[in-house]
Amino acid sequence: MKILIIDADSILLNKRFNYGDIVPRLQIGYVLSLLEMNNLDYYFLDCRFIDEIENSLSFYKSADIIVIFFNTYDYKFAFKLANYFKDKIVVGIGPHASALPLTIIYEDSPFDYALRGECEYDLIKLIKNLGNKDELDKIESLYYSEKKNSKISLIKDIDNLPYPKYHSFNGRYYDILPVPFFKKANWGFVNASRGCPNLCTYCSPMNRVSYGYNYRIRSAKSVVDEIEYLISLGKNVIEIVDDNFTVSKKFVTEVCDEIMKRELKIKWVAQAKIDTLDKDIMLKMKTAGCFCIRTGVETGSNKIVEEVKKYKGDWKELVEETFKYAKQIGIIVDAYIILGLPNETENDREETLEMLKKSKPDFVQVHYFQPYPGSLLYDNAEKEDFNEYLYHYNCSLKEFRTVKNKIYKIVYFNPKAIIKHLSLFSGFYIRNPKIFSRLVNFLIN
Numbered sequence: 001m002k003i004l005i006i007d008a009d010s011i012l013l014n015k016r017f018n019y020g021d022i023v024p025r026l027q028i029g030y031v032l033s034l035l036e037m038n039n040l041d042y043y044f045l046d047c048r049f050i051d052e053i054e055n056s057l058s059f060y061k062s063a064d065i066i067v068i069f070f071n072t073y074d075y076k077f078a079f080k081l082a083n084y085f086k087d088k089i090v091v092g093i094g095p096h097a098s099a100l101p102l103t104i105i106y107e108d109s110p111f112d113y114a115l116r117g118e119c120e121y122d123l124i125k126l127i128k129n130l131g132n133k134d135e136l137d138k139i140e141s142l143y144y145s146e147k148k149n150s151k152i153s154l155i156k157d158i159d160n161l162p163y164p165k166y167h168s169f170n171g172r173y174y175d176i177l178p179v180p181f182f183k184k185a186n187w188g189f190v191n192a193s194r195g196c197p198n199l200c201t202y203c204s205p206m207n208r209v210s211y212g213y214n215y216r217i218r219s220a221k222s223v224v225d226e227i228e229y230l231i232s233l234g235k236n237v238i239e240i241v242d243d244n245f246t247v248s249k250k251f252v253t254e255v256c257d258e259i260m261k262r263e264l265k266i267k268w269v270a271q272a273k274i275d276t277l278d279k280d281i282m283l284k285m286k287t288a289g290c291f292c293i294r295t296g297v298e299t300g301s302n303k304i305v306e307e308v309k310k311y312k313g314d315w316k317e318l319v320e321e322t323f324k325y326a327k328q329i330g331i332i333v334d335a336y337i338i339l340g341l342p343n344e345t346e347n348d349r350e351e352t353l354e355m356l357k358k359s360k361p362d363f364v365q366v367h368y369f370q371p372y373p374g375s376l377l378y379d380n381a382e383k384e385d386f387n388e389y390l391y392h393y394n395c396s397l398k399e400f401r402t403v404k405n406k407i408y409k410i411v412y413f414n415p416k417a418i419i420k421h422l423s424l425f426s427g428f429y430i431r432n433p434k435i436f437s438r439l440v441n442f443l444i445n
């Protein structure tokens with residue numbers, strides 16, 4: 001029996017990607033490790049790195065079970081893949097199957113099963129028990145025509161998961177953030193915690209690196225063991241891919257202390273919610289090798305940030321103070337902005353621009369709000385066809401582009417920012433010329 005695992009992200013096929021991050025989907029890496037541990041034969045097809053699909057698929061005709069990981073924006077693409085394999089057993093996993101299983105399991109659908117949430121162990125159970133209804137009924141996250149009571153699975157003890165299978169990722173996940181060093185970057189990725197206890201209304205707990213509100217951490221020892229393992233594979237930069245690495249100050253302190261105790265000379269980056277950062281923890285992270293914090297700033301409007309239940313208080317001041325201190329101690333900041341949140345007005349967008357002028361992040365990623373299934377805002381959204389690009393509020397595409405360009409001007413296209421960027425990253429670009437040429441291409445276009 002051969003299993004085909006597909007990461008159905010059509011990012012290249014649909015030309016959605018110009019420049020930025022493509023990181024390995026660690027959930028798939030865990031699945032591949034577990035398949036191997038259970039002596040199950042598999043292929044892995046990562047659609048993010050193919051620009052032609054038909055010929056790629058014909059290679060996998062002999063597979064018996066097809067597992068398709070996909071997000072809502074790739075719903076149609078996932079169905080195209082599922083239809084290609086419709087005479088096989090087809091399983092949907094990932095954000096969309098987790099949030100809306102009923103939209104993939106129905107009469108005549110090419111999908112036979114959906115697994116909801118953190119499906120690593122449940123997928124193995126499903127594969128081993130196909131045809132055994134009694135056993136399938138015990139899999140709580142499983143949704144199929146004969147069992148529609150299912151729930152999101154969360155893995156309690158994430159320390160017990162094996163390390164995600166690295167070599168299946170082909171070493172192609174490196175075209176990301178410049179690093180302030182004079183080396184060829186070789187990225188490794190670690191998942192140290194899962195879940196996020198916050199209730200930001202635009203964020204879908206199905207649509208993150210991990211699932212659910214229930215925050216779970218690994219032991220610091222296990223996280224740093226994995227970092228050491230990645231170093232042994234030649235990785236020299238680590239991205240901690242958690243949705244919110246700094247939920248627990250105690251945990252972050254333990255991880256940093258463990259890195260320092262072992263004297264690991266590794267640069268790393270993590271995502272953090274701004275109000276979980278204080279001077280002590282940032283300094284600790286910096287001392288342990290953290291060179292960059294990625295953070296969801298979302299907006300410069302105190303009104304909007306409160307409405308989306310992200311923060312109550314003076315958000316602008318908090319952002320500015322945090323960025324100022326990060327710069328002071330030499331941590332780079334990558335800020336995520338969302339335009340088009342509900343009730344956002346032109347005035348709010350002006351406030352975002354003003355805030356960015358003052359806080360001056362080193363990098364910025366501007367996103368167009370989409371109410372993803374599973375988020376609190378999805379329930380209120382005027383649902384159009386969720387197959388297509390999801391719905392936005394009060395911000396036309398033209399306006400989105402105009403404001404985005406203004407943001408790029410503030411953060412990137414001004415003499416001061418260019419001089420700072422080159423002083424930090426010239427050495428990196430010399431050793432990583434491909435990334436530099438992609439950056440230039442992106443800027444020209």
Ligand code: SF4
Pocket residue numbers: 196197198199200203204208243244273296310
């Ligand atoms: S936006 Fe960040 S902090 Fe808010 S719920 Fe999502 S992961 Fe948590």
